[in-house]
Amino acid sequence: MRNESRRLRVNWHVIAQSLIFGIFVGGLYGLAAVGLSLVFGVMKMLNVAHGELLMLGGYATFWFFSLYHVDPFLSLIPSAFVLFLLGMVLYKGLFSHLARLQEEVKIKNSMLVGFGLSLVFQNLAIRLWTADERSVSVFYSGWGFSLFGLRFPFIRLAGLILASIAILALQQFLTRTYFGKAIRATTENWESAALMGVNIEKTSAVSFAIGATLAAMAGTIVSVGYAIHPAMGLEWTLKALIVVVLAGLGNVGGAFAAGLLLGVVESVSTLFVGPYMEVVGLVIFLLVLELKPQGLFGKKAGG
């Protein structure tokens, strides 16, 4: 009897720990997804290089740390800024040329452009930082606290808090500021938004830049709490896609929740299916694609 209860306690402990780690990484999935969703909502373009922007954000942090010894959480600001500019440049230089196309062609071509971009960025990253995995190691990397025998590493916890703050800030921006409302309006009906005096070109560019910034923030957190390497982009783009498809378009709060869900599902399923945990997420993705008729669009009624 006593042996059995000890075994049970160990199982619950392991599951709870997985849950916690799942939440930590899920917050990042949510952050990555929100940027992708924002861009798709405003411009109706799918940037499949989103994961590469995340990767570049991580490497920017790595650079600031290796070259100037800037604490990664402090370098969030400059890396975010750099990626914001990059986002503007990418939009103005590439994606804006697709803006006038018909919706179907636009989405297809934007996906292809994003695809080309992802290869270019991957290559640049390999050239600049080699294909090796990198991680930012600070003096407090191993620190954390324990609660009920469960481990809460500071870095990961900070990452979750940051992701939550970023998403909350975005939500406030979208609901309380005029420009944020313009972004939402453009997402719902760009022609009407234009008729209200919204500069669609400018709104699209800024939205894309914000998307890049959010990706960069996620990348920064990944570089400290986990590891980065040039080929990580595809994996993260897929994660973001899964979350966006789960949560539906333009649903910022929902994206965060769906991200947490994915993180937890993956983490817990590691206990049961081990190295196939990624497959679980992908299978869920395929099921949702098949079963959700409106896919990423989810048009609302009325208006």
Next chain:
Amino acid sequence: MLASRKALFPGMVFAVIFALVPLFTKRNDLINLLVLIFLYITLAQSWNIIAGYTGQISLGHAAFFGLGAIATRFLWVWGTPLLLAFPAGGIVAVIFALIIGHPALRLKGIYFAIGTLALAQILKITVGNVLPTVADLPANYVATYNLVPRYYLCLILAIIIVAVVSLLSRSKVGLGMMAVREDEEAAKAAGINIFRQKTIAFAISSFFAGLAGGAFAFYQVSYYHDLPFSPIWTFDALLITFVGGVGTIVGPIIGAFFYVIFQELFLRTFPQLHVFVFGVLFILVILLLPGGLVEMAARIRGLIATKRSGLDSHANFSN
């Protein structure tokens, strides 16, 4: 673009020249280079069928390449004669395509793309976990390894697929595919069974991708089983096809040539530069020149003809 009789003769000349290469040289590096080119031609051309001719961008092409590789490798290493093991690769790939075809082809546009991407990723992870060790050739196979039959296998495969695509582009089935690409609604209204067209294209495409995988497995001495499932192969197919000229017969061929030659040129100085260059070219093609190198060549020809005769270039535009 329709196959013109004009292209048939130079095509045959090239085929004969390449067939004669191993007789005139013992340089393995040249033969290996050509093998790679032929493989890429098959890989890209097979992708061209589903994406270029039918307009369905598949991002899961590596899945079929991988399935063909695994099937052929295992059968052949276990003693099955190549004559059976090789086509088996293609067959396994087609069977898989037909199984997932119904749910997959139901998805439209980008959902098909990301769906196939997810599917290929699932296969890669699964294979990588089930078969994590290196696939070495047994010692006696290594001892009898001869590059020349592999060369001819890949050459013949490349010739076959180019012939298939040529015939397809002039056949009723092929025209149906292109109608689906141009305007699904209009094609449906004209009585074309969209789903059937897509399925046929998908089947042919996956069959040849599987054969390419089989040839690759036959060619490699040792590799990891999940290598042919890597998304790199899909990306190569996309880069080559689009830069060469998507939806054309010649596009994937010239794309493959340039791709491999670039890779070879920069192998020692800037490895992977070919990916970078083709990535940039790819973006330029999507934004500015959808017909790729084929379109560029046609435009240059048109310009030259205009300069020479002083006539309106339209009159000289060859198909």
Next chain:
Amino acid sequence: MIDRMLEIEGMNVSYGDFRALWDVSLRVEKEEVVALIGANGAGKTTIFKTISGLLKPTAGGIVFEGTAMEKTPIHKRVEMGISLVPEGRGLFPGMSILENLEMGAYTDRGRRSKDETLEQVYEMFPILKTRKKQAAGTLSGGEQQMLAVGRGLMSKPKLLLLDEPSWGLSPLMSKNIFEAARRINNSGVTILLVEQNVRMALELANRAYVVENGRIVEEGDSKGMLNSLHIREAYLGAE
């Protein structure tokens, strides 16, 4: 010499190869109500889309208050004082009534007097105030039209373009909307109106143009047109 509110001269518009408007010319004087009437697909909405900037003409000029507007982007035209209430309302369904109205006041022009205009809109359509937190997509047809018109007023327009305001509305609701339009015009806003309901349009308007197959086929004083035989036969039926 006072500038006209709007003048369109020889405008041609095409959708790809399809020619939608042929040599369309019309004028709108300040504080007028002008109606464009015609069958479905005649080109009336196309004219509106070109005035607002959603479409580019292949030929012809558009002059607004003396300024040539062909090169002006959509959002600038709103700033200049043109407001289009599109066919089908074009509301932001996920946003609340209040947010829709706020978006109407997005331009600098609109923002300066936003609170004041908002009160005026609430006075004209009280139900919008009661339901102001409600999502626009959940409103009835009549409420949506009121919101659309109210939103159109938030930019403090000089010229208000109303595209099919009575579409999908009951006769009572349509009457309400047209009454609101009259009050708007009385407050000094010029109105250009596209309407299927010919009688109501001609009763509201000072002048009207008849659009047929992308061309202006008739123009005149609305009272006169009400009496015109051609109109009576073609559009009003035996009454």
